[in-house]
Amino acid sequence: MIGAQSIRIRVLSAMAIVVILTMTIAGIVVDRTFATRERDALTDLLNQSISFAEQLADEPDMTAATMVDQLAAAGVPARVVLADGSAEGPVPSASKALAITIPLDGVGSLQGATLTVWHGTGQLQDSQAELRRALLMVGTISLLGASLLTVLVTDLALKPLHVMAHRARQISDGERGIRMAAPNSATEVGVAACAIDSMLDELEGAERRARTAEVSSRRSADQMKSFLSDAAHELKTPLAGIQAAAESLMELSPDAVAERNQLAFLLAREANRGGHLVNSLLESARVDAGVQLNREPLDLVHLVEAEKQRMALSQPGVDVVITGSSKDVEGDRHALTSVLRNLVDNAGRAALPDGWVMIDLADRPAADGLPEMAVVTVMDSGPGIGEADRERVFRRLVRLASTATTTKGSGLGLAIARGYARAHGGDITYVVDPHLEPPSRHADGSPGIGACFEVILPLTSG
Numbered sequence: 001m002i003g004a005q006s007i008r009i010r011v012l013s014a015m016a017i018v019v020i021l022t023m024t025i026a027g028i029v030v031d032r033t034f035a036t037r038e039r040d041a042l043t044d045l046l047n048q049s050i051s052f053a054e055q056l057a058d059e060p061d062m063t064a065a066t067m068v069d070q071l072a073a074a075g076v077p078a079r080v081v082l083a084d085g086s087a088e089g090p091v092p093s094a095s096k097a098l099a100i101t102i103p104l105d106g107v108g109s110l111q112g113a114t115l116t117v118w119h120g121t122g123q124l125q126d127s128q129a130e131l132r133r134a135l136l137m138v139g140t141i142s143l144l145g146a147s148l149l150t151v152l153v154t155d156l157a158l159k160p161l162h163v164m165a166h167r168a169r170q171i172s173d174g175e176r177g178i179r180m181a182a183p184n185s186a187t188e189v190g191v192a193a194c195a196i197d198s199m200l201d202e203l204e205g206a207e208r209r210a211r212t213a214e215v216s217s218r219r220s221a222d223q224m225k226s227f228l229s230d231a232a233h234e235l236k237t238p239l240a241g242i243q244a245a246a247e248s249l250m251e252l253s254p255d256a257v258a259e260r261n262q263l264a265f266l267l268a269r270e271a272n273r274g275g276h277l278v279n280s281l282l283e284s285a286r287v288d289a290g291v292q293l294n295r296e297p298l299d300l301v302h303l304v305e306a307e308k309q310r311m312a313l314s315q316p317g318v319d320v321v322i323t324g325s326s327k328d329v330e331g332d333r334h335a336l337t338s339v340l341r342n343l344v345d346n347a348g349r350a351a352l353p354d355g356w357v358m359i360d361l362a363d364r365p366a367a368d369g370l371p372e373m374a375v376v377t378v379m380d381s382g383p384g385i386g387e388a389d390r391e392r393v394f395r396r397l398v399r400l401a402s403t404a405t406t407t408k409g410s411g412l413g414l415a416i417a418r419g420y421a422r423a424h425g426g427d428i429t430y431v432v433d434p435h436l437e438p439p440s441r442h443a444d445g446s447p448g449i450g451a452c453f454e455v456i457l458p459l460t461s462g
Helices: 002-057 064-073 122-172 188-251 257-290 300-314 333-351 413-423
Strands: 078-081 097-105 111-120 295-299 319-323 328-332 356-364 373-380 427-430 452-458
Touching: 002 064, 002 097, 002 111, 002 122, 064 078, 064 111, 122 188, 188 257, 257 413, 295 300, 295 333, 300 319, 300 333, 300 356, 300 373, 328 333, 328 452, 333 356, 333 373, 333 413, 333 452, 413 427, 413 452
Parallel strands: 319 356
Antiparallel strands: 078 111, 097 111, 295 328, 356 373, 373 452, 427 452
């Protein structure tokens, strides 16, 4: 309100000064014009009287007294001074008269005489005084009217500022969604309102980003705490086994060869399990930090064939079937091998002892701004994954209750695999209805489709 009042006062003062100056200048001009025109009119009247007097002076029997009387009858006082110094007529007032004196070129007694005609200026001065009073009254009324109009116009012009000030107080009280919303952005107030709205949009966006960053930071901190807790819990088991085996080895007698060999085997197994878990934790940390990919042209069918050959050695009881054709991608060989190996190993363990694993290679056309993608589908004949666990399995250190006691996984494989896939611009998802038939040689009553995972990766352009 202080700013609005100061603007009102400044505008009112400026308008008053403008009106006063304008009326003063106009009054002076009118007064001078009126006085000049009145004096010109009197001068013309006197000049006409002089012409009339010159005509009278040419008459032979014209006397000074007669001339004065005839001029007085015409409304013009006159005084004639003869050559001998005698005079006829009244003496003009020096302060309130406009007088003209000329020599008379007359005959008779008027020869060598001078004529003075004049007209009083008292009426002119009275008219000027009346005019000035009228101008002063009109100026005063105009000043008051202009001041009142200025106040009204200023209040109307400042109304948007009052609205902006009210909305600014609401925004400062926490109502961040309010905007100035000027009806006309072409005016000065509208330009200011638009600038303030832009600033508020930016500030609100910064607040949202700050809140999002804070939530993300808290979530990351919570995830890190949970991860460290789970990692410590997972490492506790192999470390406890290593400690127990080592202590038992120290207590054995030298001749207990069989027991020593058994404890050495347990020690090596637990050490290997702990080392595998540590490697998985390190790889997961690298993926979370932003993995650096060494991209090169790769044919996915070659990577899939390599996994099939490896499965024939590690899990010979599982039948691995490959369908589809070559798919060229730009990717990191180690990362994509890790993705496929994790999915195939999980599928193989789920399909044991005599099930099947099917790997299908297909294309997905470009759509919704996404490029053409290669799709690798891995499904098995195992028991599948419950609906509540289909997304949870991608979290770190998550092992399903149905497999926790029968498999040696760390619960990090799928999280690492999804991280690698997303680093390539793709993803891994669990597919509920894969729209794929089981391998033809297993479609006669053998176990049906269990779990199904789908990997999408951008195809090589061109």
